[in-house]
Amino acid sequence: MSGPPRAVAVLRHAVRGGLRRSPHPVLAACSGGADSVALAAALAFEARDAGVRVGGVTVDHGLQPGSAQRARETAELLARLGLDPVLVLPVQVTEAGGPEGAAREARYAALASAAVEHDARIALGHTLDDQAETVLLGLGRGSGPRSVAGMVEDRPPFWRPLLGVRRATTREACADQGLPVWDDPWNVDPAYTRVRLRTEALPLLEEVLGGGVAPALARTAALVREDLDALDGIAAAELARLAGEVGDGSLPARPLEPLPAAVRRRVLRGWLLAAGIPDLQAVHLRAVEALVTRWRGQGRVDLPGGAGVVRASGSLVVLPPEVRRADPGPAPLEEPLP
The missing domain is CATH 3.40.50.620 (HUPs)
Incomplete structure (x- = not known):
């Protein structure tokens, strides 16, 4: 038939x-x-x-x-x-x-x-x-x-x-x-x-x-997607490890610095998305990354929705929208690297 x-x-x-x-x-x-x-x-x-x-x-x-x-x-x-x-x-x-x-x-x-x-x-x-x-x-x-x-x-x-x-x-x-x-x-x-x-x-x-x-x-497209999926998996594991070390929603900054940029940005993106940051764009991600890789004591990074991120006491901290620029949070800002 x-x-x-x-x-x-x-x-x-x-x-x-x-x-x-x-x-x-x-x-x-x-x-x-x-x-x-x-x-x-x-x-x-x-x-x-x-x-x-x-x-x-x-x-x-x-x-x-x-x-x-x-x-x-x-x-x-x-x-x-x-x-x-x-x-x-x-x-x-x-x-x-x-x-x-x-x-x-x-x-x-x-x-x-x-x-x-x-x-x-x-x-x-x-x-x-x-x-x-x-x-x-x-x-x-x-x-x-x-x-x-x-x-x-x-x-x-x-x-x-x-x-x-x-x-x-x-x-x-x-x-x-x-x-x-x-x-x-x-x-x-x-x-x-x-x-x-x-x-x-x-x-x-x-x-x-x-x-x-x-x-x-x-x-x-299929080959690139395989690589991206692998990087996403590595970053997810790294985020779980770093976030688990503190357990308070912050993210240790210095362990992020030696990571490959592609992994580091994925860790930061996953952390910010988990914190409920909407409409996250590359420009916001790079500004937060600068708190890790180009730390010179800079202040709050503003994010969509009115939230922000500061580096305080060696960790990145998400500030909710109601916390204004003048109040970086309860922890004192760490000294910038020389």
């Missing part, structure tokens, strides 16, 4: 293992495009054997004419595939950060809320090609290794099972199954940087380098 067409088999194989890893229901996020429709169809098929309930969700951003009708049609397609429940989530998109960024923020917030409400994982249709574009954007912006590491397959509540699948394969799978596909006009609008990467930069790199650029970028 013959099996499914090659592209359909690739999609089903891509979701099979991850679907069985958790008993939690899955909601397939679907825009109506080829990637997410192919993902939804594969999940609907594999759900029968996995014993996992699979539903669908589509987000209406309200940014294009007919968006509500498009969302309804997508929901109807998901229902025909056998997904249950099927949700349509209208969102309000602000103008902050540009239309693309604002739409993404509103979409992810709505999907995260749906995940909580239904105790579900959200399956996203990002492909290997999306991963390559993300890595290239990170390289071009100099955003550091975390951005070059690209998207993570499984970061609850979001699950991206297609990061090893090419975009052309998802389109082929839809054609093989007679599934309708909607091509978002934003995806071909050169006003967006990612579109120009997709239609101009990557094809040029493929031509100049002789092909294989997108898979190579995706492999680079």
Whole structure:
């Protein structure tokens, strides 16, 4: 007996293992495009054997004419595939950060809320090609290794099972199954940087380098992510050791100084996040690090949310927002190093 067409088999194989890893229901996020429709169809098929309930969700951003009708049609397609429940989530998109960024923020917030409400994982249709574009954007912006590491397959509540699948394969799978596909006009609008990467930069790199650029970028992301995960693990162990020595929420400063910078900054970041500091940026982290590596008796470092950090009696101490600059805390500031 013959099996499914090659592209359909690739999609089903891509979701099979991850679907069985958790008993939690899955909601397939679907825009109506080829990637997410192919993902939804594969999940609907594999759900029968996995014993996992699979539903669908589509987000209406309200940014294009007919968006509500498009969302309804997508929901109807998901229902025909056998997904249950099927949700349509209208969102309000602000103008902050540009239309693309604002739409993404509103979409992810709505999907995260749906995940909580239904105790579900959200399956996203990002492909290997999306991963390559993300890595290239990170390289071009100099955003550091975390951005070059690209998207993570499984970061609850979001699950991206297609990061090893090419975009052309998802389109082929839809054609093989007679599934309708909607091509978002934003995806071909050169006003967006990612579109120009997709239609101009990557094809040029493929031509100049002789092909294989997108898979190579995706492999680079995986290798960088392995290194980052290792560093994160080392830093977490170091933070637990140092914080355990004092047990009062402070962090000994001098043991941090000889650590490699990549580990030291992770320790500081983990410590600050555990203290409830919101919206921590690189500029804040480096200012706190200077209390360790360039200690000259400087005062409080201000942090988001009104909190601050001082170095007192050999330790870094987080001051809550109500403690003002004039009051560095109960412990006297140590003498700066000569």
